[in-house]
Amino acid sequence: MDWQAEIEAARTRIAGHVVETPVLTVKGFGLSYPVEMKLEQVQHTGSFKARGAFNTLLSSQVPEGGVVAASGGNHGAAVAYAAASLGIPAHIFVPEMAGAAKIALIRSTGADLTVVPGEYANALEAARAHEAASGAMQVHAYDAPGTVAGQGTCAAEWEAQGLLADTVLIAVGGGGLIAGALGWLAGARKVVAVEPETSCALHAxxxxxxxxxxxxxxxxxxxxxxxxxxxxxxxxxxxxxxxxVLVPDAAIRTAQEALWRERRQLVEPAGATALAALMCGAYRPEPGERVAVLVCGANVVPDPLG
Structure with missing residues (x-):
């Protein structure tokens, strides 16, 4: 697949539906070098996921049954938001571990919501059953071309904004965000995958x-x-x-606290995971290597204003 062409088409398709998120170069966090950051946590519903959701819905013939999505929280919120914006019915399935902030965010969109005991995999199983019974279109959280191309618009947008870094660090869950970046950059810049030690599907x-x-x-x-x-x-x-590279939970928490303390950026642990790799030394840049971090999510559990 020509990922760059798909991502460029997605960027045109979702223009006006998503936020062009800000970038900045900062010093601090106990590091001896500056770090470029893209603040994707200020995207609609607090994460990059709106990009893939809008691209999928705008490039598909959505059936009368609407759409269904399984999510740990952020993807579900994005699909629900995009569907509401486009007048499409949505049913979202999330695991209990999604947490109060993300569950409340999804409910606020007006989408039908089912909270499933267990993990994301359990929510996905329930969503697939709903898809089979209702004829709704499944919007996969990460392993679908429309989702990946939509998430790839984040990297394309960043380059258009003047990204200078040689190396970009990106947190990984199911892989949609980093897949989009890899498809767009195609080796032109070094991409580093950062995962928690206890949730490391790509590393494994x-x-x-x-x-x-x-x-x-x-x-x-x-x-x-x-x-x-x-x-x-x-x-x-x-x-x-x-x-x-892998990072421990303690390093993620330290990075999360540093983003708030030093830059007043309130992010969820996933949003701080890429920065954690620099702060704890899981990734050590070579002398002169310019680095960048994608800050990807803001839906803190518990919601401090909830």
């Missing part, structure tokens, strides 16, 4: 030579807790990924 797949099931837990599991990496992400990672 790269070690095994194929996607495998992993156990998921930890503070970022409601956003980065995919049990198996998407095949699209895995294939693109094998072709273009520069490095894969």
């Amino acid at each position: 797949a790269l070690g095994a030579g194929a996607p495998v099931d992993v156990e998921v837990s930890g503070i970022a599991a409601n956003a980065l807790g995919a049990r198996r990496i998407g095949q699209i992400c895995f294939d693109l990672a094998q072709a273009h990924l520069g490095a894969s």
